[in-house]
Amino acid sequence: MQAQDGQCREIFNQMFNAINNVRTLRYNLSSLERIDNVMTHAHSMVKMNISPFEIYYKNLDNGIEVLWREGKAGGDAVVNPNGFPYVNLHLNPSGELMRKGQHQTLLRLGYAYLGDMLFHSFEKFPDAVKNYAHRLNDTVWDNLPCYKIDIVFRDFTNTPYIVTQPGETVAKIASQYSLNEYEVLTLNNITWYNDDLKVGQTLLLPSAYAKHVALLISKTTNLPMVIRVYDDKGLYEMYAYTNLQLNSTIPIEEFTESYSGYHF
Secondary structure (H helix, E strand, O other): HHHHHHHHHHHHHHHHHHHHOOOOEEEEEEEEEOOOOOOEEEEEEEEEOOOOEEEEEEOOOOOEEEEEOOHHHOOOOEEEOOOOOOOOEEEEEOOHHHHOOOOOHHHHHOOOOHHHHHHHHHHOOOOOHHHHHEEEEEEEEEEEEEEEEEEEEEOEEEEEEEEOOOOHHHHHHHHHHHOHHHHHHHHHHOOOOOOOOOOHHHHHOOOOOOOOEEEEEEEEOEEEEEEEEOOOEEEEEEEEEEEEEOOOOOHHHHHHHOOOOOOO
């Protein structure tokens, strides 16, 4: 047991260190998210630069393209809808039009957000790695040898939270406590992430990002290649990375609307 505890700790330390050292990413992403009790699929291609923070995203199912650049366009994303209204749109990446029908926002692509959520989930429980993380048989994903780690927060629970300040929202509370925003939203039957909550209102907050997280972590890059999140109903969300290119040079032109490979 002590040997496995040490192995898991080392794997997680390497993973968090690798996430902190990401400078650029190119990858394809397959996602599954449960929305209103229905699993929704998406397949996309992503390019990211971390500093300055820049994202190019293309939905491979419907051809929608999105470009977001730190400090540009007033914080909006430029969106090619690949259809009506046949012009580029400038949209808030956290607004309803871009956020509806998905768990995460555009700005949470990559690894930083999910890595941060997992790190803080571990911090909430004493000896979390020792008590909850288990290394299973190694496997292969996208031709890469991977560690297979299962994390089950056996002490996971939903606890009451009383709103004490005007202006509190689901988004702010979830960020403060490193929780899954969509889970907090649906658990409490609240309409939207940025709706002001009433002082004295009682919410239920999960004690961690999720009850059960299963990871495939590349032995080559030490980055997660598959992230599966479960709740009491089963699979809640899944993100699977393929064709990952880490810290390769991405020309600045590829984060512009005029790049020849795009259709903005």
